[in-house]
Amino acid sequence: MEDKIYTTDELMEAGIYTTDFVFMDKPGEYLGTLLLKGNSCRGMLRLFFLLDDGRKIITPVFKWQKYLNFFHIPIGTRLLLTYVDGRDNKVYLKDTAPVE
Numbered sequence: 001m002e003d004k005i006y007t008t009d010e011l012m013e014a015g016i017y018t019t020d021f022v023f024m025d026k027p028g029e030y031l032g033t034l035l036l037k038g039n040s041c042r043g044m045l046r047l048f049f050l051l052d053d054g055r056k057i058i059t060p061v062f063k064w065q066k067y068l069n070f071f072h073i074p075i076g077t078r079l080l081l082t083y084v085d086g087r088d089n090k091v092y093l094k095d096t097a098p099v100e
Helices: 008-013 063-072
Strands: 028-039 044-051 056-062 078-085 091-098
Touching (some): 044 063, 044 078, 056 063, 056 091
Antiparallel strands (some): 044 056, 078 091
16 A cells, blocks of 8 residues: 555545444554555544454544644554544544554
8 A cells, every 4th residue: 555645536546445444432552553544625634544453443633633643654554542532422543652
């Protein structure tokens, strides 16, 4: 996978479908690999991870989070992902740390 931020159109043109990715539903720390980055018309960055337990997770990060520096994290990077409780019974990504 190329290290770029894909638009929705580029994903479709490349035949990359993300329908098997789900949002994180429980707070905690998880190990995973960054598979893909996509943009959104809502001013967020969409991140796609494969967790070590086999789950495929989509995670939005926002400008107010300074995008958690994901513009500078290459595809394929293994990370410790910290998810916390947010509003409306949702879970959001609060922090990341590279793992070797």
